[in-house]
Amino acid sequence: MKCYVCDAEITVANETEEHIIINAAGGRLKSKDLICSKCNSDFGETIDSLLAKQLNNLANMLMIKRHRGEPQPIVGEKQSTGEKYILEVGGKPKLTKPTIDKIVDGDKTNISITARSEKELREILTGIAKKHPHFDVEEAMKSAQWREEYFEEALHFQNVIGGNEVFRAVCKCATNFFIYSKGDASQIKHLIPYIKGEEDKEVVWMHYQENLYELKPEESLHIIHLVGKKDERVLYCYVDYFNTYKYLVLLSDNYDGQDIKATYCFDLINITPIEKEIILDYNRETVLDFFINKDAKPFEKVKKSFDHSIALGLKRQDDHQRGELLERAIQNSLGKYPDGVLITEGMLNEAIEEIMKNITPYLLRRMKK
Ligand SMILES: [Zn+2]
Numbered sequence: 474m475k476c477y478v479c480d481a482e483i484t485v486a487n488e489t490e491e492h493i494i495i496n497a498a499g500g501r502l503k504s505k506d507l508i509c510s511k512c513n514s515d516f517g518e519t520i521d522s523l524l525a526k527q528l529n530n531l532a533n534m535l536m537i538k539r540h541r542g543e544p545q546p547i548v549g550e551k552q553s554t555g556e557k558y559i560l561e562v563g564g565k566p567k568l569t570k571p572t573i574d575k576i577v578d579g580d581k582t583n584i585s586i587t588a589r590s591e592k593e594l595r596e597i598l599t600g601i602a603k604k605h606p607h608f609d610v611e612e613a614m615k616s617a618q619w620r621e622e623y624f625e626e627a628l629h630f631q632n633v634i635g636g637n638e639v640f641r642a643v644c645k646c647a648t649n650f651f652i653y654s655k656g657d658a659s660q661i662k663h664l665i666p667y668i669k670g671e672e673d674k675e676v677v678w679m680h681y682q683e684n685l686y687e688l689k690p691e692e693s694l695h696i697i698h699l700v701g702k703k704d705e706r707v708l709y710c711y712v713d714y715f716n717t718y719k720y721l722v723l724l725s726d727n728y729d730g731q732d733i734k735a736t737y738c739f740d741l742i743n744i745t746p747i748e749k750e751i752i753l754d755y756n757r758e759t760v761l762d763f764f765i766n767k768d769a770k771p772f773e774k775v776k777k778s779f780d781h782s783i784a785l786g787l788k789r790q791d792d793h794q795r796g797e798l799l800e801r802a803i804q805n806s807l808g809k810y811p812d813g814v815l816i817t818e819g820m821l822n823e824a825i826e827e828i829m830k831n832i833t834p835y836l837l838r839r840m841k842k
Contacts, residue, residue, distance in 0.1 A: 476509035497525030524642035534786030564790035647710035680721035681774035701733035705757035
């Protein structure tokens with residue numbers, strides 16, 4: 474087996490599991506028979522990391538589970554104040570940094586601190602104590618007030634879609650899938666300099682056609698659909714991330730390999746591959762025409778696709794938050810008793826009270842919406 478990018482023989486020494494759809498976006502399909510570890514790490518640092526960055530907002534919002542690690546936090550901005558917040562997975566906003574305000578009043582200095590956690594506050598106070606030996610960290614910790622509130626204002630964050638480097642990463646996803654589907658590497662050899670960024674080509678474009686497949690409201694999928702037609706000498710691949718970022722890749726307009734048709738569809742919510750019918754079977758002329766007369770304004774369609782993902786993401790965050798609130802209420806009440814203790818009516822009442830205390834602000838906020 475040879476690396477289809479650099480032709481190096483793949484051995485135990487340089488083998489690697491290449492994710493056909495990047496791991497950062499929750500891709501699970503992988504193979505050791507595609508590329509060598511050097512090519513894998515070169516792409517990982519360049520085009521794949523840029524694609525990952527673009528797909529991260531949705532991976533975060535949808536709380537996608539990955540092979541390794543969690544989606545990165547998103548940075549958003551409150552428009553009224555310009556304050557920056559980070560959104561961790563699960564949708565909880567946090568300040569991007571703590572604030573420290575000093576007011577000098579005669580020989581006294583008042584310091585007001587907003588910290589994001591107890592640990593952070595303690596670090597800041599310890600820093601102050603180093604400069605001011607009389608400062609009592611424990612006393613200050615005791616006087617701190619903790620506040621948690623719901624956000625009344627929407628956070629704004631930017632979404633970028635496409636770009637040359639990202640198109641290259643999408644093209645690699647398609648070539649990966651072609652080789653994985655037992656395609657002949659010589660048929661896509663001409664794309665290697667393009668994927669490596671050594672040459673420009675017009676072989677990837679956004680592709681938002683209606684009714685390519687049925688999508689249920691609770692579904693979020695990655696889809697790859699590959700078609701090769703020997704008679705028509707054309708090989709192309711549709712790549713669709715989160716039913717939102719959708720691309721067509723022209724793998725060859727001079728294809729003379731075997732007829733090929735392969736679909737991969739991954740259900741990101743239930744973390745499993747599923748069968749899905751993709752109604753996308755173009756003839757040569759239609760495919761080439763997508764690249765000659767490029768859809769210059771797909772933005773309305775892009776927005777519609779985003780709407781689906783964002784609605785699903787908000788619902789998932791909401792369910793997650795409710796679960797967390799309940800768990801916290803139980804921890805704060807019943808959780809403090811040792812395991813196996815008999816639950817009395819008093820303890821139960823305490824639990825109910827704690828649940829009401831935690832859930833009420835959440836319910837009030839929902840009613841306001
Ligand atoms: Zn290689």
